[in-house]
Amino acid sequence: MTMVVHIGRTALDMIQEMGRMLIFVLSSFAWLLRPPARLYQILKQLHFIGYKSTFVVVLTAAFTGMVLGLQGYYTLRKFGSEAVLGSAVALSMIRELGPVLAALMVTARAGSAMTAEIGIMRITEQIDAMDTMAINPLQYLIAPKLVAGLIGVPLLVAIFDVVGIYGGYVVGVDLLGVNPGSYWSSIESAVEWKDVYGGILKSISFGLIVSWICCYKGFYTKQSAEGLGTATTEAVVLSSVLILVWDYFLTSVLL
């Protein structure tokens, strides 16, 4: 009986938490539509999530592309198909690795920082202070971060894809001797609009997942240093897992 009660209570808690998360994100978007427009805040967050993540995204993309070039070359050579290395690298990048890895890097760099920042504001009553000034924290603090995630992550993914493809080119063409013409022409013939469209769709949804989960966890941080640590860990883990789970579902629909 105790077991059943425990399972029931856990299930109810989970449903309640999911409901609260949904209300959180919907309210934030609803506040976004109300005046005043928080353009400066959005740009500031875009700078933080997007611009400041560029270096780590470029670095990750370059090495991911290079290792893909390396692995792809030796695999394709077994079938005498080195010429299609470009399409193998580009399709992997655009469809999967670009959106997933860029979103995971943004989670690690910007997402955790968002949770910590909002969590500290919660613990030190800065969010309450905003409330007492009749300034809605969802509008001032959360909505700009959600918008920045929605815009910033797709842009970073685009950079990731381009850098990754060039990474594959450096290894495949410059180091291993694949014909540059066939590298680019295989990309041109293999990559279709629906691949790019799928990648963009994924990156937008991943951007929302990262900013949503990380803001939510920070906003409801428990009032202690331990609570803040737990919130940050939960935000990163949950965002990362959700990105991978959502990636599977989206891929199965898009293919």
Add this chain to the structure above:
Amino acid sequence: MIKLVGVEKTLGGQPVLRGIDLEIPKGKLTAIIGRSGEGKSVLLKHMIGLLQPDRGEVWVDGIEISRLKGRELNEVRKRFAMLFQGAALFDSLTVFENVAFPLREKLRLKGPDVTRRVEEKLEQVGLAGMGHKFPAELSGGMKKRAGLARALVMEPEIILFDEPTTGLDPLMAKTIHDLIVAMQQKFGFTAVMVSHEIPEVFGISDWVAMLKDGKIVAMALSPDFQRIADPEIREFISVGGTVPLIGAAPRS
């Protein structure tokens, strides 16, 4: 006038407020005293709608605010300001930007209007020329002053003070108390102050209310409060030295 009727609140399974009935007189400084953990800050947060009661009502000048949300609650909050225990300054903004924050974000003021009003308030709290500093660079007393300047800048009708002198040395605590009294007398706002500072609290407040076991057990004008005969209240206020403990032997 703020009026609480039968306010009850349970937090984390523990009943904190067990039926608060309290009227805060308009234009006066009312202190709420009580032991740590009695729920004084929780009570204060009910007055401004940061917490909603499980049962009971909170009235602000004829408006029942405990069930208000969104825009309606914000309308009521425009009349309030609150000085938090840790000052709750936005740590990514300078002192000037902190004080200017409600002017810029709420009133949408810009340029010289903001500068004039912010500098005036900073001067009134003794922080003239400190506007460029970040909260992390300030001492505890300076943070409280900056918080007070931010509370005053919107010229609210009601200011709530949540233990404004916690963590300060006695001299700085007195300075903050004097500042609060001076500002209250100058601007005539209604002030509600949660405090542990006994006996100082009797010297600065018009009214004193005591919270015990989740209820207001006594409320009186400050001089009258010190004459209350109830032994539990006398014991509490005597700790601060106002009333000598009967039979207490001096330390050898």
